[in-house]
Amino acid sequence: SYELTQPLSVSVSLGQTARITCEGYNIGSKNVHWYQQKAGQAPLLVIYWDTYRPSGIPARFSGSKSGNTATLTVSRPQAGDEADYYCQLWDTSTGVFGGGTKLTVL
Amino acid sequence: EVQLVQSGAEVKKPGESLRISCKVSGYNFTTSWVGWVRQVPGKGLEYLGIIYPGDSETTYSPSFQGQVTISADKSTGTTYLQWSSLRASDTAIYFCARRNTFLALAFDRWGQGTLVIVSS
Numbered sequence: 002s003y004e005l006t007q008p009l010s011v012s013v014s015l016g017q018t019a020r021i022t023c024e025g026y027n028i029g030s031k032n033v034h035w036y037q038q039k040a041g042q043a044p045l046l047v048i049y050w051d052t053y054r055p056s057g058i059p060a061r062f063s064g065s066k067s068g069n070t071a072t073l074t075v076s077r078p079q080a081g082d083e084a085d086y087y088c089q090l091w092d093t094s095t096g097v098f099g100g101g102t103k104l105t106v107l
Numbered sequence: 108e109v110q111l112v113q114s115g116a117e118v119k120k121p122g123e124s125l126r127i128s129c130k131v132s133g134y135n136f137t138t139s140w141v142g143w144v145r146q147v148p149g150k151g152l153e154y155l156g157i158i159y160p161g162d163s164e165t166t167y168s169p170s171f172q173g174q175v176t177i178s179a180d181k182s183t184g185t186t187y188l189q190w191s192s193l194r195a196s197d198t199a200i201y202f203c204a205r206r207n208t209f210l211a212l213a214f215d216r217w218g219q220g221t222l223v224i225v226s227s
Contacts, residue, residue: 002169032211032212032213034211034213034214036152038152043217043218043219043220044144044152044202044204044214044217045217046210046213049210049211049213049215050210050213053210053211055210085151089152089154089213089214091212094166095154095166095168096142096144096157096168097154098151098154099151100151101152
């Protein structure tokens, strides 16, 4: 079965840039989506189709993809951006989520 | 406003059956797929399956095929996730989510989640 690999955690100081990676075989041929999940809440879509932000998502969230890796970038994250982040795609009609990355803002 | 409102928390015993619900509003229920996602407490998101309420076409993750059943009722705008015989390992939060064709099949709206506890 298809797998997506994310780092367990990413820590960043206020004012720096956080990058969360998502690795998967042939990910370049698939559309990658990113979700933010704060403690006790449902997931929230923050990036769809690799690079697009839904309405209402701040511009400090951006997505990119290169080779077998998709990346979610949070520029100058705020304390309120502390959350778990999940990448997701569709592989032969089956949804696949990455294991999730906990973003800590120091 | 698009909303997905799920049924309340459940506490069940192993071997019991259960059906939880997800009622949608604010969009045409029959023209968007609705998926189900599991989250064991403290763990990540797991995809269970998805249904197209227009004709009830359903697909399941191979990992959950045969373990759960997804259904929909067009008359009430509700999709269901059910178990015929619960196990302790089914203890988790279950989310429903709308898949949006215009956003490259991303899940753009989510229910609030339903906690299911299975314990003897």
